[in-house]
Amino acid sequence: MCQDKKIGSIADFIKRVKIDSQNWGLHQSPRFPWYRGEPTTDTALVPRLFRGKYKDDYFENRLLQHFRMQAPSPEYGMVPSRDNTDQWLFLAQHVGLPTRLLDWTESPLVALYFALQEKEPVVWMLNPFELNRLSTPNDKSLEPYNIYALTWITLQDGINIGSESINAAWEGRESRLELPVAIRPTYIHTRMTVQKSCFTVHGNRKEGLHTLLSTIHLISGEHLKKYSIDVKYSEEMLNDLRQLGISEGTLFPSLDGLAKDLTRLFRPDLANKDQAR
Numbered sequence: 001m002c003q004d005k006k007i008g009s010i011a012d013f014i015k016r017v018k019i020d021s022q023n024w025g026l027h028q029s030p031r032f033p034w035y036r037g038e039p040t041t042d043t044a045l046v047p048r049l050f051r052g053k054y055k056d057d058y059f060e061n062r063l064l065q066h067f068r069m070q071a072p073s074p075e076y077g078m079v080p081s082r083d084n085t086d087q088w089l090f091l092a093q094h095v096g097l098p099t100r101l102l103d104w105t106e107s108p109l110v111a112l113y114f115a116l117q118e119k120e121p122v123v124w125m126l127n128p129f130e131l132n133r134l135s136t137p138n139d140k141s142l143e144p145y146n147i148y149a150l151t152w153i154t155l156q157d158g159i160n161i162g163s164e165s166i167n168a169a170w171e172g173r174e175s176r177l178e179l180p181v182a183i184r185p186t187y188i189h190t191r192m193t194v195q196k197s198c199f200t201v202h203g204n205r206k207e208g209l210h211t212l213l214s215t216i217h218l219i220s221g222e223h224l225k226k227y228s229i230d231v232k233y234s235e236e237m238l239n240d241l242r243q244l245g246i247s248e249g250t251l252f253p254s255l256d257g258l259a260k261d262l263t264r265l266f267r268p269d270l271a272n273k274d275q276a277r
Helices: 010-024 060-070 085-095 108-115 128-133 140-147 161-171 190-194 209-215 231-243 255-266
Strands: 034-039 101-105 121-126 181-183 197-201 224-228
Touching: 010 108, 010 121, 010 224, 010 231, 034 108, 060 085, 060 161, 085 101, 085 161, 085 190, 085 197, 101 108, 108 121, 108 231, 128 140, 128 181, 128 197, 161 181, 190 197, 209 224
Parallel strands: none
Antiparallel strands: 034 101, 034 121, 101 197, 121 224, 181 197
């Protein structure tokens, strides 16, 4: 799953991603890979809910229920209707609540931007359709619902893999799925739209996605690829991304994002995380 040579330019990154996505057959609309930027870490591709010291009781249902109770305050803006539990989970993840979801994006440049905020940046590329096939029942009539994992569909027979683990989170029970599933969310927040957000939702097993795929002996690179970024070129690539329209201000369309954009432009010496306050 790992690429040996570190990437030092956007051109190199796009070239490698293009070749690999073509090899997967995911280079024409509407079938494209998904991407995630994150630091090199021993919790790679592990949802935030499952990190830290809470091994068994990680308070998932309590977090979600209290979020749904308190978020409708008028100061916080519009929220989903009470019974749309899938949308509540999307919103909770996107604003920073620990959940069983992992953030992905359909844009490789957006993922690269987030990776470049880290000291040891990596970008992962996922084949969401092949991932979902691993959890799809053999019944071919269910395949269209499950490969694209629509969270709002109710199936009379069989498992809808798009909603199974989401429902388990809200009902405080075990999912009938072991592996994560790739789901397209309802865009209920402006940032989700501009970041081209999508998610994977973990089932019963709490390991990182790459670890889970390795344990079932998949062919290397069939479902997931990793691109390590040479940190020496981070600033250069961030500047190139700005020229391509990818920056804090465009990905976080708010006054906070604008302030960070302008600081990086005119006072880059004050732009790193440690000097944010």
